[in-house]
Amino acid sequence: MNVQTECVSAALLLLLSLPLLFVASAATxxxxxxxxRSEALKRLLEVFGMEDVPQSPHTVRQPPQYMLDLYNTVAGVDGLTKEPALLLGNTVRSFLDRARSYQSQFYFNLSSVARSETILTAELHLFKLRGRPSQDLRTHRHHFCQVSVYQILDNNTSTAEGRRLLSTRVLPVHDSTWEVFTITNAVYDWTQDKDSNKGLLVTVRTLAGQTLNYIHFATGRDHHSSKQPMVVLFTDDERRGAPISISSIETQFLPEMTLHNKASQSRNTRSANLLGCQRYPLYVDFEEIGWSGWIISPRGYNAYHCKGACVFPLGQNMRPTNHATVQSIINALKLTNGVATPCCVPDKLFSINLLYFDDDENVVLKQYDDMVAGSCGCH
Structure with missing residues (x-):
């Protein structure tokens, strides 16, 4: 970990602690x-890559089971990332069908996706209903069907110019289950030009090319919300521990904090100096901050923070760098004026995951780097 990363992580932990110190007595x-407090919450939003707090859903909504399962796969206790490689990119969004009118046409509003984000892959999730053959005995011999997904280019979808094939698969006729189709090319077009988004067309035919009218997919209008058509988009915004400027907060907040917490801080400092550099809890409670309405999971997480003295001699339990060891010696021997003791800072940082509703009530899973102090050391 370099000096810049150490400074960013220390600034991040300060930001995380600012709102909590004011929430309980905000009214007074x-x-x-x-x-x-307002400035602190604004900067905390910047840490999470947001300009404003997303609006809470107007009605109680159950997130898609797919997104809940994905969150539980990549995140453990308090949203801590299990394995960084489990998630493709750092952002996953789910979009529900907004057409709600036709069995074969679907529309998804992807306007919340920034053009700067890298599109990794996009999937159309459709719940296939069990086929119900008509009285025509000839239909009973069909055990498989060919399902094709097209990007709609203009209103005349019956011509080759009016649609573009995105994905095609052969499926059992009588199964009832979720089916996933890759539609990355269409989603890329839509994110670059929102006006080009005219929706998707799904056709079902026999293997010989005949239309099958009794094979359908669940729609948002006619079926339970747990079976609604959905687009799942994996992207990467390339935010990797981006530095956040906190100079304006530091200069305004620290005197205030000293004024209100002088006695308790003095006790904590004496205790930390006796114990040396260690990791201490720093729980970020999203409900206390006022964010529980739009954050689905976790309800909060332990960011931890580092505190304690780094005085000579530095033991290996303080995980000192060679530079810190030399600096502590110079400080102890007073060989050079103005050389302070090394700092107790995070030397290992972990990422967390948030599952939340955005302003359009889409469910988003996002992974944030450098959010939890895994261990502390003298640097």
């Missing part, structure tokens, strides 16, 4: 304190 804070 003076104007200066209210302004600092």
């Amino acid at each position: 804070l003076p104007a200066h304190g209210q302004r600092i």
